[in-house]
Amino acid sequence: MPTTKGEVTRQAVLERAVALASRVGLGGLTIGTLADDLDLSKSGLFGHFRSKEALQIQVLEHAAATFVDSVVRPALSQPRGVPRVRALFERWLEWTRSGPMPGGCLFVAAATELDDRPGPVRDRLQQLQRDWLGVIATSFRKGVEEGHFRRDADPDQFAHDLYGVALAYHHAQRLLQDPKAEGRARHAFEALLSTAQRH
């Protein structure tokens, strides 16, 4: 296990950076404040990444790995069909509410921040989001094969709609501070599910 000293601090930096970026965005990430938070010198921290852009990409990478560990992988160990789709949604909710990011989901913040700023960071985020939608769609498709959902249901549409439920939850929970946010999200999810199920 080649865990060198540099790698340890690099991971520590990324962990802190994910939390910080969830509050101020990827663009609002600042090498100075990040270094202060970790009691490092600006140049010492900077040396681990060769540019701010490289740091941003690695922050996305780190957050994605955490997301897979705490949402995707556990849910995929659930039985196919409705239980698995439900697990994906429930863990997604939990991630949004109380993940490693005090400022709300980093991906949501990055999505609106980067959606009109071409470049490698945006490209990576785009791919990560497509992958995640793909996971949802695939899980739904398995549910169709199991007979849990209507044969003519569109898995990509379901993934799209489920994303909307999550975004509305994020919006209601964080900006509007609606105490009913979670209940509304679950209600929307159940409606989505019953529409996709046999009538």
Add this chain to the structure above:
Amino acid sequence: MPTTKGEVTRQAVLERAVALASRVGLGGLTIGTLADDLDLSKSGLFGHFRSKEALQIQVLEHAAATFVDSVVRPALSQPRGVPRVRALFERWLEWTRSGPMPGGCLFVAAATELDDRPGPVRDRLQQLQRDWLGVIATSFRKGVEEGHFRRDADPDQFAHDLYGVALAYHHAQRLLQDPKAEGRARHAFEALLSTAQRH
């Protein structure tokens, strides 16, 4: 009509600022670049607003007024019930796609940017969003009274869900650049509508 010279430039600044902020966010708004864009001096522009925060609030105010003019007011002139709700949605879509903001909906950008930054700007945005959700809920409620929707349907839940549809559209359209984004949004809207209608 007390349209003084200062007011004219102030409006011009705000118009440009809304477009700029839709791309870089309210925080990314910069007095320097804004002044350059309008061939004004930094201090000359700054004089119209006493602080950047005041500028940000007035930018929100200006965008909200435009939104009311091009989305809310026209839709409210439609017949009560389904036609009005449909008009709200259609004009909302159009606003998101091709409004005065080349960088996507300013409110969506501001929502994720400010959702964890307390202060007057966030407070104002919060209120504007609540107002908008209120307009949707009220329109839906009128639809219930008209008999277009089920009596036991929850207008606030409908508004919440519709917001999710719009957010998912924004995400698919702008970040993912999904050519089917608009079709998916309409599909989701129709599903929402038919769930709310008598079966």
Add this chain to the structure above:
DNA sequence: GACAAAAACGAACGATCGTGCTTTTATGGC
């Protein structure tokens, strides 16, 4: 057309940004 008020300008401020250098300190294989 004079003249007070409003608007725009120009220059400067302290701070912070990302990034490049050089130097000092810590690490880890032999």
Add this chain to the structure above:
DNA sequence: GCCATAAAAGCACGATCGTTCGTTTTTGTC
């Protein structure tokens, strides 16, 4: 424990940030 190498620090740079201040130009009223 030596020593090449990696990690961290220190310092400085040009740029840009929001904001202030004093001056100049423009506006609108009598």
